Amino acid sequence: MNHLELIRKVEWKDLRTLSVKEILIENNISLPWFFISILLAYYEYYWLALPFSGFYFLTALRQVHNGFHNALGTGKFLTWLSLYLNSILMIASIHAVKFNHIRHHKFCLSEEDYEGKSASMKWYEAVLYGPKHMFLIHWITFKKANKKYKRNMLAELVSIAVFAFIVFYFQIYFLIYHVLIMFLGEFLMAFFAVWTVHHDTHETPNIARTQRSSWKNKLTFSMFYHMEHHLFPAVPTIKLPELAERIDKKLPELHRKQTF
Template identity: 25%
Template sequence: MQPSLNEIGRDLLVVPRWRLALTLATPFALVALFFVFASRQWYVAALACPVLLSFLTYGSISHDLVHRNLGIPRWLNESLLSAIELLSFRSGHAYRTVHLHHHARFPAEDDLEGAASRMSFVRALFEGITLQPRLWIFAMKKNGRDRTWMIAEASAVVIGLGICIAIIPITPLPFAYAALMIAGSWIFPLVTAFIPHDPRGGTELQQTRLFRGRVLSLVALEHLYHLEHHLYPQVPHHNWPALARRLDPFFEREGVRPIRLWF
């Protein structure tokens, strides 16, 4: 049996206020920096901004807002979930519906988010091209409570894209930004399902892979703690490394072998 949160430490639920403020401001800062860098023709730096934005929002910042584990007022949590995901032309509340369903149902056939874990590498890559509209349709059918949020978010995405296209004769930068953000979401099935999950596993510890090592931590910016997150979704991403260290003895006792890249 996995340790209780009381056993491993409820301090893992706490994030310092300064760090929380920095985290929530980061997506907006990255958008601003993209336009600053692109307008100065610093294209490599500009390209890095949407890459980081896609990675940090879907993988951790919006993800924490989905789980409501940051300890902020509910109205602020919901508003930020919507606003931050809209920066990436996605519906935050559709994301929540589908992601929580994934936690409850993986590896069931009706788990849309986890479906790529049963696919080939190539098919998982192509799965992402149409994933966001399909997530929204799935969520609209599944979650009547947040339907108003999701309709508003989808409308904002369509209007935003329309504006980006309409002003291309004036400046192509907003359209370039939108295209990069949308294309960035295409790899989500690969990185959130195909790589970390194994639907053939018989237990929860076998259905999600365990990753360790300095190389993988550096490459993934300390975000490859998928198994730890599935076991303790209430722990914010800031504390995933500490959570992993405290769980290592448990994983060793249970015979869970970590995947490493060199060291």
């Protein structure tokens, strides 16, 4: 059974609709973690700030990832604004990441899938590949994207440069901490966001790895329901647990590889 046949067996279209509460959650889920991490860094509690910075990066990734698939429940401008602001805070052009992510769904784990390159590596190779991965994401956008993507990427990169210049020129230490930690997060993307969910799945690339442990999914904010996401990319992250239950009920024979 291929992934198109799987899609036809599961009801999912109703899951695209978000309530007002769900819209507020998906569009603001990263903010508490950001403000707590910045507050702790401001008072120089850097080690205490570190896990909150990590959760900010994870939840911001969830937020922009939903934005990639128009699954935030908001209009085009607010979705664009979310991607733009998180570009500055995450220290990477999120529109460049979006361009490559949409291609990742289209060309999953093929030669044209630049986002997915690390999936075929050993885990430690994927970690070491991280800096090249982030450079490649921006370079491929520059080479292959349309003018709109390029304009958005340029606007984001200029904004990031201005932000970083102000932070380092005026030696705003708690923001220097934030910038450095975000760089670290970006460099680990090839491992955490690609390798963990796609390694050893090349035979069935659209059947990505997933996670069924309740506490692990709570800890990772449902970001490892990746098989579900690849089969139904229009479904917002907040609805993926319900989607997983439907898949398990409708297709109990489906082989699911775990992420971790």
